[in-house]
Amino acid sequence: MGKPTGFMDYKREDAAAFSVEERIKNFNEFHTPLSKEEQQKQGARCMDCGVPFCQAGMKIGNAFSGCPLNNLIPEWNDLIYKGNWEQAYYRLHMTNNFPEFTSRVCPALCEKACTCGANGDAVTTKANEYGIIENAYACGYASARVPKVRTGKTIAVIGSGPSGLAAADQLNQRGHSVTVFEREDRVGGLLMYGIPNMKLEKQIIERKINIMKEEGIEFRTGVNVGKDITAAELLKDFDRVILCCGASNPRDIKAEGRDAKGIYFAVDFLKSTTKALLNGGLTDKNHISAKGKNVMVIGGGDTGNDCVGTSVRHGAKSVLQLEMMPKLPDTRAENNPWPQWPMVCKTDYGQEEAIGVFGHDPRVYQTTVKEFLKDKKGNLKGAVLVKLSPEKDPKSGRTIMKPVEGSEYKVEAELVLIAAGFLGSESYLTKAFGVEVDGRTNIATADGTHQTNVKNVFAAGDVRRGQSLVVWAIREGRDVAREVDKSLMEYTNL
Known part of the structure; x- marks a missing residue:
């Protein structure tokens, strides 16, 4: 540790967000990063606390605390404080294949477990990670690393979300030949079409994908495995197959009038906006538009918040967000102490923007839809809501x-x-490979492994563990890569 008193000498300073009025004019990322000098001061705040919960990634209470990737956070915080940005990048890249993604979209489990946060303000670990990776790109440290030796083994990865990309990256660096199949027109899965531009601009994904292509990974887009190509063909042509298809079955709402025109799943709404932006800057008249409409978002999580922020940018007339559960407390409850994940109410960027535009928080708690109302042509015109009580x-x-x-x-x-x-999971794919699923329709694997009931077929990411965070998907991809490598080579150095 370079500065023992850093956490006392410097206050927490994070990347400043643009004003609501400014940022809702477009779909761009909206934070101004700190200068390298300021970021180094933030690195100095890391206090070498002896038990770094920030990198623990362990279950404490009912939730995980600390980084699931076990990032070497105190080490690279100290390195950037000392100005050794290159070595900081190499220490970060040891455990995280995609810090350019996690430094933008991760909810920072590390910061919630930071010892500085027990009685003060946590270290800006997420912003420090952003500084490290963007400096690495600027200085050429993050350029392509083409494997010098190839093993002759072939692997098919189905799905190009964070778990599929992590598995592909690890196995390619090991020297295996990897082909990634993606049914959409662009690579990225959840990263491309499930997360809005405001959180992750798509050129950031393309920047990394181009490097992975240069390193030897083959990407085949517009190929729907199980429909365009059979499971039998893949099992014949490849030594191993990894299913990283995501948890792509959206949960529906059962209420009278559900067939009204104007009701969409959030993922379809967000995808249509991203596609329209990429194809021509929202001039595509085929996207689902919220412009001039009273919008109701059902769901209080991150995806619901993304729908709120996107609707505001479309120019919605009003936005209402329904949450079934009671509002969480504004500060930690006595039975939710540090370093547990804080079960507190969070006002995210979308809600902030709705407050700025409409003058009030869009969220309504303990409420759900009893009936959707239609006009004579079957178009949605309203809804009957009902209050809920916990029992x-x-x-x-x-x-x-x-x-x-x-x-x-x-x-x-x-x-x-x-x-x-x-x-x-989606049934057409699991049936195509003959893999078993559990009670939640996630692909079942042997205890403590990613091996399915089908020989040479593995599974990782949301399709195996259920809907989760990008950082957990990357961890899943790294873990399955290790198993696949060992099954091919009888040992692994991953």
Whole structure:
């Protein structure tokens, strides 16, 4: 540790966000990074605390605390404080294939577990990571590393989201020949079409994909495995197959009037906006537009927030966001101490923007849809909402949300976006390979492994563990790569 008193000498300074009025004019990222000199001061705040919970990635209480990738956070914080940005990049890249993604979209589990955050402000680990990777690109440290020796082994990765890309990157660097199959027209999966530009501009993904191509990975887009190409063909042509297809079955809302025109899944709404932006800057009239409409978002998570921010940028007339559960406390409860993940209410960028534009928080808690209202042509015109009350299920002991009789009320809505999460794998793919699924329709694997019931077929990412974070998907991709490498070579150095 270079500066023992750094956490006392310097205050936390993070990248400043543009004003709401400025940032909603476009779909660009909206933070101004700190200078290298300022970022080095933030690195000095890392206090070499003896037990670095920031990199633990372990379950404490009911949630994980610290980085799932076990990033060597105190080491590279110290290195950037000392101005050794090149070595900081190499230490970061040891555990994280894609810091250019996680430094933008990760909710920073590391910071929530930071010892400085126990009685003050956490170290700006996420911003430090951003500084390290962007400096590495600027200085050429992050350029292509083409493997010098090839093993002759071939691997097919199905899906180009963060887990598929991580697995492909690891296995390619080991010397295997990797082909990634993606059913969409662009590589990236969730990163490309599930996360809006404001959080992750798409040229950042393309920058990394171009490097991976230069390193020898083959990407085949517009190929829907199980439909355009059979599982039998892949198992014949490749030594191993890894299923990294994501949890792509959106959870639906069952309510009268669900067939009304104007109700979409959040992922389809976000994808249509991104595609329109990439294809011509929203001039594409085929995208789902919120312009001039009363928008209702069902779901209070990250995807729901992304729908709020996107709708504001479209020029929505109003935005309402429904959350079934009660509002979380604004500060940690006594039974949720550090370094547990803080179960507190978070106002994210989309909600901030809705507050700035419409003058109030768009979220309504303990509320759901009882009925969707249609006009004579079948178009959505509104909804009947009902309040919910938490009650203990006498059999399971779990809290369930029950409708409150007589609490119904009507709202206007011409566009509804369902952001209620995902249910698991898509059946056509699992049936094509003959892999077993669990009770949540995630692909089942042997305990402690990524091996499916089918020989030479592995699974990783959301398709195996269920909907989760990008950082967990990368960890899954790295872990499955190690297993696949060992199955091919009888040992592994990954």
